[in-house]
Amino acid sequence: MGKNVKKVISLVLVFAMILTGMTFTGFDAKAADAANDTSATAEYEIYPTPRSVVYQDSSFTLADKTNVVYDSTIDEATQKRLNEVLAIQNITGTVTGAVASNGMNVLVGTKGSDGAVEKWFNDHVTYADDLFDKRDAYVLAIQDNVIAVLGKDTDAAFYGLSSLKMIFNQVTEKAVRKLQIEDYASGQYRGFIEGYYGIPWSVEDRISLMKFGGDFKMNMYIYAPKDEPYHNSQWRELYPADRLEEIRQMVQAGQDSKCRFAWAIHPFMHSAITASTYDADLKVIIAKFEQLYNVGVRQFVLSADDAAGKVSLHARLCKDLDAWCKSKGDVYNLCFVPQVYCAGAVNWSSWSEGEAQTVANYFKHFESLPDVELMWTGESVCYPARQSTFNNFKNSYTNGREALCG
Incomplete structure (x- = not known):
């Protein structure tokens, strides 16, 4: 990040908070504390703060390679975001059309797509009935050997992957805590x-x-x-x-x-x-x-x-x-x-x-x-x-x- 950008970052955050009501206070320090906690009790710093985060008392170890499944509604920018996220933990993804029965899976889809990812969510994840009535809603589920994002649309799926990016930046020794996030935006423009x-x-x-x-x-x-x-x-x-x-x-x-x-x-x-x-x-x-x-x-x-x-x-x-x-x-x-x-x-x-x-x-x-x-x-x-x-x-x-x- 250039010197000029650093000079204006504080101003940009002010504008962002005016537009959205986001809270960024203490991100760096708290994120560092979370990164140092490698146990299954680590709680991740995610901003803007999600509406709901439910943790399990266990974790799983990220593999070096993973199967990746996209619903057909996921655009190129969202797929690139997943590649950025996987690279944080040095994970290589191979895109296929189906959930693998063995090994690790990363799934990204959208509500109403009738794709493989949405079908997996229907079978494995329970979320609020009215969640997808909300603006830019998504679910992020981390289970045994599965990391899955379901968005209201491809943009919302991107936002779910942005939450995963923050999590991966705090994961040490490839141990990620199992959890479920349900989130949506209050404002249309942020x-x-x-x-x-x-x-x-x-x-x-x-x-x-x-x-x-x-x-x-x-x-x-x-x-x-x-x-x-x-x-x-x-x-x-x-x-x-x-x-x-x-x-x-x-x-x-x-x-x-x-x-x-x-x-x-x-x-x-x-x-x-x-x-x-x-x-x-x-x-x-x-x-x-x-x-x-x-x-x-x-x-x-x-x-x-x-x-x-x-x-x-x-x-x-x-x-x-x-x-x-x-x-x-x-x-x-x-x-x-x-x-x-x-x-x-x-x-x-x-x-x-x-x-x-x-x-x-x-x-x-x-x-x-x-x-x-x-x-x-x-x-x-x-x-x-x-x-x-x-x-x-x-x-x-x-x-x-x-x-x-x-």
């Missing part, structure tokens, strides 16, 4: 945003941070550096070939780590889009989205923070870009960083362009766009992550709509 003013991070920094985020089950990195010209001041211009290649590399890192790269545009601050330029500028923005889509970007963010303008124009652009996202078929929901991104914005003089507004009235313009994710930082620009932050947004401003809290 990650960090590069949205500050100043020198942007390097490509290497961003890739390193996405890899780091993937280890902690983060699933989103928003690329929105205010001083990156093609995001902000030169938002109408397409990326040149060399810069587009950098984007492609970051997109690939996001795909590999499941900490997805989301690209943001800010067309409201410099030479802003207006009602009179709207039709032409919409074509410009869609052309830029298409350019980035072609190098793998699958989530887009529209930024309107720290800029003047009318909410009616913001809502109009959200509507049209939401329609474009839906037309592609494989693009995640559009995210929107509003002019009013915290309760304190009501006291700012420039945001309404003379329109009499309240925070609640601002968000009424987005009621017809339920799939657009609205970012919210709380009572002020930087505000502690509290349940009241979520409740106030839902109950006071948006009539029950959840925020993408940042």
Whole structure:
């Protein structure tokens, strides 16, 4: 990890905790203590803390070679994650289509696949009836000579393997304690945003941070550096070939780590889009989205923070870009960083362009766009992550709509 990354790690953790409510305190020290305990009573440090961990009072010794079975729903990134995990304990895996009767098995599948892994779970593992109704749910079962992960989908299976990675990093002498983990996420989006003013991070920094985020089950990195010209001041211009290649590399890192790269545009601050330029500028923005889509970007963010303008124009652009996202078929929901991104914005003089507004009235313009994710930082620009932050947004401003809290 580069020096620049180390400098920003503490900041990234703050953003991660704001977005997700994760707790990382004391990981290194506690993980080291667990690693030194080679008995069958070792308890592993796993973050974010799983919803349920049930330990048995016994362990089994990991073999040097293992049979590996995937359900057909498991993607390449999740298979690569398993290879990374096995390498920690110097285990060689051979992929087959069936559970072996002798030796060690590692199984990775998804609920509803009707594959060999799901069938094994049906016969050997009992879990909460409503577990897979939850977001990003997975089960990790470690039994005699079997390590198995069943996810709600391939992403959730990846998160289960990320928990296994933490366990394998604490295992000594290849003795792993038998256990069962049932886990799911509270928030749909978990990650960090590069949205500050100043020198942007390097490509290497961003890739390193996405890899780091993937280890902690983060699933989103928003690329929105205010001083990156093609995001902000030169938002109408397409990326040149060399810069587009950098984007492609970051997109690939996001795909590999499941900490997805989301690209943001800010067309409201410099030479802003207006009602009179709207039709032409919409074509410009869609052309830029298409350019980035072609190098793998699958989530887009529209930024309107720290800029003047009318909410009616913001809502109009959200509507049209939401329609474009839906037309592609494989693009995640559009995210929107509003002019009013915290309760304190009501006291700012420039945001309404003379329109009499309240925070609640601002968000009424987005009621017809339920799939657009609205970012919210709380009572002020930087505000502690509290349940009241979520409740106030839902109950006071948006009539029950959840925020993408940042």
